[in-house]
Amino acid sequence: MSLRALTAALVLVSCGGATARPVGRGELTLHGGVYTDRDQVTVWNPAVRARVPVSRGTLVTGSYGVDLISAASVDVVASASRVVEQRHEGALGARTTLDGRTAVEATARLSVEPDYRSLSGSFAWERETEDRHRTVRLELRGRRDEAGPGWVLQRPETLRAVAGSALVTQVVSARTLVRVGLQAEHLQGWQASVYRFVPVDGAWYPERLPEARTRASATVRVLRSLAPTVSLSGEYGASLDGWGVMVNAVDTSVRWETAPWLVLEGRARVLRQERAVFYQGTYGALTVYRTRDRLLGGYTAFWPMVTARVQLPSWPAERRWELGASASWLHQRFDDFPLLPVRDALTAELWLSRYF
């Protein structure tokens, strides 16, 4: 290990005393993303994000972004119809340290589009152990959404959701980090599309879903340094909900610092979902619950991604600039949706960050 690298490591991860450390650095980020798929949906997403330290122990965060949606998916409506709309999303939050090791964070977020509005809030408590081997984060979230009006709904309907999560990040060796997460969520209210109709024996009926949905999920991630400049990550996640939807997902990634100022990452996610108990490809008779939402059916997904991040000045100095780019291909194959059995999508991102 070089003397320079050792010094940097000590500065970055040294076990300090109980004195309060800065809660975080300031940041200004401009981010642009685009999503396009073969269902004729294209979404442009410009966004800006800022983090401003207002004192040594308090950081205020804010973000704003807009989705510019050029078309609607044909599986949403009875036949393909062109829709151009916007979704605006803004968030405001604050994070403050209570002592050298404990921080609390609160965030409020608002998302508005013509037929859907969502207001949410979260509160998180985070503590790092004295030896800096373990970080525990507990979070509570609440959300109130309003859907409609639309073809199915004359008046807006509401959806309420509460969620809790626990996340533990643990140093298990000089080369390995492990992160374990648990989450539970309960949703109550309108969860169907405001546009979707379902064909039943030759007639069309509005989509109808249960008003309550409870789901639980767990993830385990291992991040391992293979060489000073190369790391490998593997994650397994599973979730189950009261509608019978079960998901198993595996995520792997490799990061390589090809130069002290450049990090390349390759990542792939494979996901398998089992259908909701009331989901059918075709309905021969009228049932209490009915849907044509492909995401409630069984499907398999493959999502590879590549990312490049230029970070200046070079490691081990503290970064002041970052220029990043990412691209991914999302492939989904649906078990029982003959109209559109496959969805292929591409995403691309570009961002520039200034840290201060």
Add this chain to the structure above:
Amino acid sequence: MTRASALLLALLLGACVTVRPWERERLARRAMEPDGHGASSGFQAHVASVRFGDPPAGGGGGGGGCGCR
């Protein structure tokens, strides 16, 4: 799955080696940062939310977007 996670968590909390500050160079490398860039992670979480039905990251962004509602 939940039982397995709880068992793993218990093992992690109780049986970890002590890593001294001077042994942490690998952990301090940029390749070992647990999370990606925040803005990029948010974008990918929104794509996952509308295309996989994942709970939206940070509890927000519950809006349909993309005609998905």
